[in-house]
Amino acid sequence: MAGLISIYAFDELWSVSNMVRYGLQALQHRGSGRYTVCSFDGAVKCGAGSSLDEIQQHASGWFSIAGIHSSDSDTAIDVENGGVRIALIVERSYSELESFARSLVKNLTSRGRVDEALTAVVEEHQHQVPSFGAITSRGEAIVYRGLDGLTPMVLGSYGFDMAFASSESVAIEILGGDVRKFLLPGEFVYISKNHMRISRVGCSNCRGRLCIFELLYVARHDAVVDGVSVYGFRKKLGSRLASNFDRKNEVDIVVGVPETAIPYAVGFAESVGKPFELAFVATGGRLRSMLFQNPLEKLIAVHLKMNPVRGVLEGKRVVVVDDSMVTGATMKTVSQILRFRIGVEELHLSIASPPLVGECPHSVMNLDVRSLLSANLSEDVAGKYLEVDSLTWLSLEDVDSVARTFNLCLCAKCFGAEFVGCR
Amino acid sequence: MKVLVLGSGGREHAIVKLIMRSTARPRVYVAMDYRNPGLERDSVNSGGRAYVVNTVDANSIAKVAEEVAPDLIVVGPEEPQFAGVSDLLRDRGFTVFGASSRCAEVERSKAFARMLMWKYEIPGRLNFKAFRSIEEARKFIEFAGDVVVKPARQAGGKGVKVLRDTQAYLSRDRAAVKRTYVEKLYTEMERYRDIDYKILVEQRVEGVEYTVQVVTDGSYVLPLPAVQDHPHAYSYDIGPETGGMGSILGPGVVLPFLTIDEYKKSVEIVKQVLDALSKEVGESFIGAFAGQMMLTGLWGPTVIEFYSRFGDPEISNLIPVITSDFLEVLERAAVGKLAGAGLNIEMDMVSVVKAVAPAGYPDDRAAASNHRVAVDEASIRKVGCEVLYASIELRSDGVLYTKGSRIVEIVCGGRDYEDAYRKAERAVQYVEILDGWPQFYRSDIGSPELVRERCRVAERMRRVYTSRAKRGMLGQMLVWVPGEGVFENPLTGFVGVSKP
Missing domain, CATH: 3.30.470.20 (ATP-grasp fold, B domain)
Incomplete structure (x- = not known):
């Protein structure tokens, strides 16, 4: 996963430097602190780094594209062809990046119409091109949402002065803008000095499906993804999960694993009529443990999130709600803390998604099948390893029916289904 | 019946289409700045004709009018009104549909229009400041917050900068743009010799326009x-x-x-x-x-x-x-x-x-x-x-x-x-x-x-103003500066507040 933000000022009076900073900060939860930025102030300039201060210095002029990633490889490039330079930042590692960038700049200069150019290049690359932001030395900006539709792209504006495109609606709001449109799979925006157009790359066999993790885990609670309130969706899954839990009257308290699982726990608690309580407080910023690739970094992020709140949970029968279970490392940590340091009476684990059984074929999520708990351990062994009194999941059918009520079409390959929702 | 329509664009073409349907079967004459093909054709088809003439030049228009001797003259755009074309035509005894230059002041000068609303306490008025000199504007803009900066004269519906300033972390960038823009706008407005006030700074509002x-x-x-x-x-x-x-x-x-x-x-x-x-x-x-x-x-x-x-x-x-x-x-x-x-x-x-x-x-x-x-x-x-x-x-x-x-x-x-x-x-x-x-x-x-989206925004605004009306707060926006008091000055922003 990654986050992209593009900022285009129609009036050259603006400098986007600060906006790049705050825009990236609003997307921080989508990566693990590796930033790239390319800007235009008459010429194309790019920079990369791991601190926002550093990145801000690379952003200047009146338009920029920037990204935060979890991996360094094949996520940004800047090439020249026939005197035109193009800088491109993609939303996930793309091994064909260089060939794509070269072909795009060649087509942009040789073909009159940007629709034709982009359609030709995307076709040439078997429709596999991920979402990207690009700027050229001719003063053009292009933002594209991949035909696979796996990750979102939102269009926004600020007065008469600026256009924004962001992987998540929150960055547009943080920049004081208004969300205007959720781009469809294959849709792109082209802006040059005198012109802006929104168009769509055609593909007859392509089916745009949003990655299920976008809604389960990646997006912020305050985001709206393809028109759907993330908070509303999560609460709904939480209450659906509660209906699979058969000990409603034998528990005292519902808690969520910080911070993604909070809305699920709120929905669960509301549904079973038991109080929702805060169980943990995080130290430092919001660390997305799942997005780290290095196992030690991942554990560090988990451990920093988990200082327990004392005084309420001791001796209680507690339901712990989480959004998903990958390796189980987070849950293992949680159960150890709740049992040994707090002393809960019972611990019931409820996961607001089905068991993860496969890798992500689109390399959107970094899942290794050998370390997926539910792909390797039986339910019984898992319960013992995690030291929980019960383990409840959502079924694929549950997620499917909730996704339908929100009119969503989600890729669910890692859960062992082609898709869920897609009415 | 003969009608002379003044103006060259889409609005005048709409007016011509609307009046040509009349049972009076008017012969339509048009005075336009360039050969608009629609106006030319429709006027000829009605038995009239089109003149290419500088439409803000009252004397040239009067000459066309005297040649045509129309029963009615319709002045389409605002600029001929500002330039006194309607006035001269009325003086010459023609029947004219179109504001006099003094009445058209309400469009020409946005400062005049705002002052009128305040003087007569007409609802729906916004807080504003108008500036004649760049020095005054410069001084004020340093403290301006969530505002719109506009040319104080009608300038073809352009030049408006809507500067939402509700994020303190970006207020310095916006302040920088306000400063530069005021200078730029002032320079552009200096070419209008027919107006005192050059720049208007106004309270920013949001909602649905109509x-x-x-x-x-x-x-x-x-x-x-x-x-x-x-x-x-x-x-x-x-x-x-x-x-x-x-x-x-x-x-x-x-x-x-x-x-x-x-x-x-x-x-x-x-x-x-x-x-x-x-x-x-x-x-x-x-x-x-x-x-x-x-x-x-x-x-x-x-x-x-x-x-x-x-x-x-x-x-x-x-x-x-x-x-x-x-x-x-x-x-x-x-x-x-x-x-x-x-x-x-x-x-x-x-x-x-x-x-x-x-x-x-x-x-x-x-x-x-x-x-x-x-x-x-x-x-x-x-x-x-x-x-x-x-x-x-x-x-x-x-x-x-x-x-x-x-x-x-x-x-x-x-x-x-x-x-x-x-x-x-x-x-x-x-x-x-x-x-x-x-x-x-x-x-x-x-x-x-899009129509549905507008309804959603309007519904939100309706909730806010209905609740404000109940509390007797329509039109009011209070600012509290600790130690100094509560003011009604929504034009001041974060940068101003942070100054000693």
Whole structure:
């Protein structure tokens, strides 16, 4: 996963430097602190780094594209062809990046119409091109949402002065803008000095499906993804999960694993009529443990999130709600803390998604099948390893029916289904 | 009957189309700045003719008028009004529909219009500051917060900067733009010698915009249905400000996002302004007048600015829905006999207008000019729409060329938005720039989705202003500066507050 933000000022009076900073900060939860930025102030300039201060210095002029990633490889490039330079930042590692960038700049200069150019290049690359932001030395900006539709792209504006495109609606709001449109799979925006157009790359066999993790885990609670309130969706899954839990009257308290699982726990608690309580407080910023690739970094992020709140949970029968279970490392940590340091009476684990059984074929999520708990351990062994009194999941059918009520079409390959929702 | 219409663009073409339907079967003459092919053809077809003449030059216009000897003259645009064309024509004894230069001050000077609203305590007024000198403006802008910076004179519907400033972490960037922009705008405004105030800084509001147009003879006010214009250049309300990329009307006199009560309040505001204006300038307003309104949380119906003429493209929306004799309405207004006049419209119809523009509009008119254009009028009619010619010129080679602004307006009526929208989307495809230069239009205007989105925003604003009304807070926005007191000054921002 990654986050992209593009900022285009129609009036050259603006400098986007600060906006790049705050825009990236609003997307921080989508990566693990590796930033790239390319800007235009008459010429194309790019920079990369791991601190926002550093990145801000690379952003200047009146338009920029920037990204935060979890991996360094094949996520940004800047090439020249026939005197035109193009800088491109993609939303996930793309091994064909260089060939794509070269072909795009060649087509942009040789073909009159940007629709034709982009359609030709995307076709040439078997429709596999991920979402990207690009700027050229001719003063053009292009933002594209991949035909696979796996990750979102939102269009926004600020007065008469600026256009924004962001992987998540929150960055547009943080920049004081208004969300205007959720781009469809294959849709792109082209802006040059005198012109802006929104168009769509055609593909007859392509089916745009949003990655299920976008809604389960990646997006912020305050985001709206393809028109759907993330908070509303999560609460709904939480209450659906509660209906699979058969000990409603034998528990005292519902808690969520910080911070993604909070809305699920709120929905669960509301549904079973038991109080929702805060169980943990995080130290430092919001660390997305799942997005780290290095196992030690991942554990560090988990451990920093988990200082327990004392005084309420001791001796209680507690339901712990989480959004998903990958390796189980987070849950293992949680159960150890709740049992040994707090002393809960019972611990019931409820996961607001089905068991993860496969890798992500689109390399959107970094899942290794050998370390997926539910792909390797039986339910019984898992319960013992995690030291929980019960383990409840959502079924694929549950997620499917909730996704339908929100009119969503989600890729669910890692859960062992082609898709869920897609009415 | 002979009618002389002044002006060169889409608005005048709409006026001509509307009056040509009259049972009086008028011969229409047009005085225009360039050979607008639509105006030329329609005037000739009616038995009249078109003159190419500088429309802000009162003497040249008077000469045309004397040659034509019309029964009625309709002054379309605002600039001839500012330049005293209506005044001279009236002096020469012609019957004129169009504001006098003194009445047109309400459009020309945005500072005058705002002061009028405050002096007469008319609802829907915004806080503002107007500046004659750059020194004053410079000093003030240092402390300005969540504001709109505008030219204080009507400048073709452009030059407005809406600077939402509700994020302290970005306020320095906005302050920098405000500073630079004030300098730039002042330089641009200096060329207007006909005005004192150059720059207006105004409280920023948000909500849903709409226009309420009226026709008046100086005492009786005949309201037209509300219309919504779309000022952003590009789809989804993105991009620079234009004169308007399209507009919607109906069904009935209100728009789907506006209640009858809000419409009536807006008409009431417009009437109060007309009253105040005639008291202030000592003359009756004869002609078209419009309030560019916004439904805001602050006031409900709120005034953004005024037009001393019909809106462009707003007037075009009347074409499919109006059943009254429009010429009769204009004539009765011009001779002071409007009392009791009504306007019949198809109550269950809507209309959608879309402008098509060359790339470069609105910021680079030179680049947008001199491109060859083809308009397949027959196909547009087949779809059920009409085409109005705007910034497009018929040259001696018999070919149409762009003049840098909106090329044409496509006007489509329908039984609902879905119907009118579908027609408009088909019809715009029949306008083509022939030399490969890009053109654009807004595909979102009139779409049922956009109309629904406007309803959602209006509903939010309605909740806010209704609650403010209950608390007696309409129009008020309080600021507390600890140690100094509570003020009503919503123009000051974070940068100002942080100063010692």
